[in-house]
Amino acid sequence: MRNSEVALVFYEIADLLELQGLPFKPQAYRRAASAIEQMDVDIEQMVDEGRHRDIPGVGVAIAKKIEELVRTGELDYLKKLRVETPPGLVEMLSIPDVGPRTAMLLHRELGIASVDELKEAALNHRLRGLRGFGEKTEERILQGIGVLESRGGRMLLGEALPIAEAYVEHLRSRLSIEAISVCGSLRRGRETIGDIDILVGSGDSEDVTSAFVDYPAVENVLLSGSTKSSVEIQGGLQVDLRVVELESYGAALQYFTGSKEHNVRVRRLGVEMGLKVNEYGVFERSSNRRVAGDSEHGVYESLGLTFIPPELREDSGEIDASRSLELPELVDASDVRGDLHVHSDWSDGSDPIEAIVAAAARLQYSFIAITDHTESLTIANGLTPERLGKQVDAIRRVQEIHGDGIQVLAGTEVDIKVDGSLDLPSSVLKDLDIVIGSVHSRMKMDSKEMTERVTNAMESGLVDIIGHPTGRIIGRRDPVKLDIQRIFDVARETDVAMEINAFPDRLDLRAVHCRLAKEHGVTFAIGTDSHSIRHLDYLRLGIITARRGWLSKDRVLNAMSSDELKRRLRGRRP
Ligand SMILES: [Zn+2]
Ligand SMILES: [Zn+2]
Known part of the structure; x- marks a missing residue:
């Protein structure tokens, strides 16, 4: 101490x-x-x-x-x-x-x-x-x-993730740790989280604890014990540490990842099978013999289940699906090859197109879509058809000079006006590589009007993706009123993708809507809505949301190769 x-x-x-x-x-x-x-x-x-x-x-x-x-x-x-x-x-x-x-x-x-x-x-x-x-x-x-x-108040997933990862990195750098993970709602990828939980498997809890409290961001040590410690870090966020023996690590990881409701089901399933499931392991009730616990996979296996990814552990059918081998193979970061919604300094972004493309190349993307705002969004310095024409030329030049191995898609985030018409003429839209249609004004329309507005845009044949479909901003703005089932039906009929906007305070579509849209046969496009190259990292928040929405890669445009993607987009042009 x-x-x-x-x-x-x-x-x-x-x-x-x-x-x-x-x-x-x-x-x-x-x-x-x-x-x-x-x-x-x-x-x-x-x-x-x-x-x-x-x-x-x-x-x-x-x-x-x-x-x-x-x-x-x-x-x-x-x-x-x-x-x-x-x-x-x-x-x-x-x-x-x-x-x-x-x-x-x-x-x-x-x-x-x-x-x-x-x-x-x-x-x-x-x-x-x-x-x-x-x-x-x-x-x-x-x-x-x-x-x-x-x-x-709760913190956004996108704010908490980097803080938690830096903390884990600190522990790794100080100790030779074999087993470490964040757990709790952060590991499940919930859109907001209350505190950060870190689990370590180690025989030497004293070393782990002292490295944990000895972290520069710690402002207050709330508790410092041999298996459990808590600190408050800058900004008032609480971080909890658990240290367990390696043989219990998998069971503890399963237990502390939650959700509570998921774990209740898991334990109940154990009881039916004569097993006791807790944070130390899985045990036979009759003999107290340990049958699993060192790995999380082993815990699920001992219960006759396939591994359930943390993002699905919300007691929404995942256990039955796992038992009947019907869990989808979720889209993964390694499947996703690019970003489909990025703003440059041509509208309200802060970076020039060259810098964005260079950053995307560093991330080894196969494609990136430049999608600036249109004229009616004056506060965002939206582009007129003339300026958009010049931007397309600029994008083609960047493609020629810097575009080795990366496809730069010339696009727009066109405003869907109040009557559902688009803020650019069709002669301009049909020549672009990609078109996102978004609602940015008169968000308070009633459900019938708003649904018509959006379906009109989808039925124009000029829009590939509906951007941030519900318009909600976490903690600040309620979603617009929409007949969401009808939107998804029209999306399938018109083959328009629904965006999963990955900006930390949007995450729109949200996970439950992704799952519903999937049942309606809809496809999805993940976009960061980056306004700076620093925002490109948000892509993973979109991937997490897609996973929480039970999506597999065949539903996600970002998992296509750039050739497939271009073919699909061009094939939709009138
Ligand atoms: Zn937008
Ligand atoms: Zn945008």
């Missing part, structure tokens, strides 16, 4: 003691915490040499607690205090500007015992009657609660 971690524990003890209204003791723990925090010498080394008793402010009782903490990574006294103190009060301490004394006062005088109760009291101006409280204090407390609430 590092000095700062020991100090944190003692600060917490001080807060808890103060919440209990005890005099003097809190100060003693705070003094000790501060002394330990500021020492140059490693606290573990001091305990080894028995010198921790000489730290200023550390008496016999605190010295014993330091020993227990350093040797075991845990402290019974802290656990006891945590149990004794109302959890709502402890939670109140995470509001900026609310310390133990304030929390105690609020509890004693107004009976407030949770953040919610405090918020309500502040909104009803019940705090300003208290001694030392005024209008300003109320406002500050409400602001603080606002900060707390925004931190408690």
Whole structure:
């Protein structure tokens, strides 16, 4: 344990003691915490040499607690205090500007015992009657609660993935780890996630734990034990670590990946077969003999199932499909050969076409579609037919000079106007390599009007793909009202692909709609909607969404070779 971690524990003890209204003791723990925090010498080394008793402010009782903490990574006294103190009060301490004394006062005088109760009291101006409280204090407390609430919000998959991967990379670089994975909703690819879970299989949990808490982004160590640790990193995101023995790694990975509902089914299936399934392994109920657990594949196999990819583990028919060998072979990153929705600096993107093509070549894509906005989207610097003509020439030049091995498709993201007509004449559209039709205005139409608007565009014969079909933006904008079944039916009849827009806050179509559209016989196009070459990486979010939608590669245009793709697109031109 590092000095700062020991100090944190003692600060917490001080807060808890103060919440209990005890005099003097809190100060003693705070003094000790501060002394330990500021020492140059490693606290573990001091305990080894028995010198921790000489730290200023550390008496016999605190010295014993330091020993227990350093040797075991845990402290019974802290656990006891945590149990004794109302959890709502402890939670109140995470509001900026609310310390133990304030929390105690609020509890004693107004009976407030949770953040919610405090918020309500502040909104009803019940705090300003208290001694030392005024209008300003109320406002500050409400602001603080606002900060707390925004931190408690869920994070987008696209934000959390790189953070989790960097953390895993850090652990790999520090240790020789054989088995490590993110798990939880992040591994299942849910569009938003609450926290990050990392699982490690290792016989040496101490090393793993110390490398885990010793990560530059860690702001707060919440828990540091031998099998379970938790930290809060910059931005308030919680990261949990589990360390298990290698023989249990597969079972633990299955267990901690979830979903809960999926696991309930898995366990129930086990019971039917006389097996006990838990995070340590799969065991015969009669003899307690272990039959699986080191690999996740083995866990499913022992239950008579084929491996179920994490993206499907939502209790939506995957177990039955697995048992009857009807799981689709999901589209994979290695199947996907290019990006079908990219903006350049000709409209509202930030990079020139050359830079985009060079970046796509580095990613070893076979094709990339440049699809800028059209005229009616003035805020996005949409292209007039004349400028689009010039852009097509520019794209052909880039193709000639830099396009070795990569097909640059000259396209557009044409606005679908209110009546369903398109923002470019058909004479222009039919000469392009690829056309995405998207709704960007009057999003609040009723379902009948909006459905007609989109089906009109599909029936024009000029559109290859409907871009971000429902228009939703996660956490900010509801989807447009659409008769989605009718949209999918017309998409199949007209052979227009539905986009899986992979931009992190869109993921549109979402997974459930992908699955429904697939049942209607629809094909799909994954596009990042990149406005910068940094966004090209979002392609994998689209792939994850496609997998969560049970899609196989034969349904996804991006999995075609560039020749097949061009043939298909050209074949659709009038
Ligand atoms: Zn768009
Ligand atoms: Zn776009």
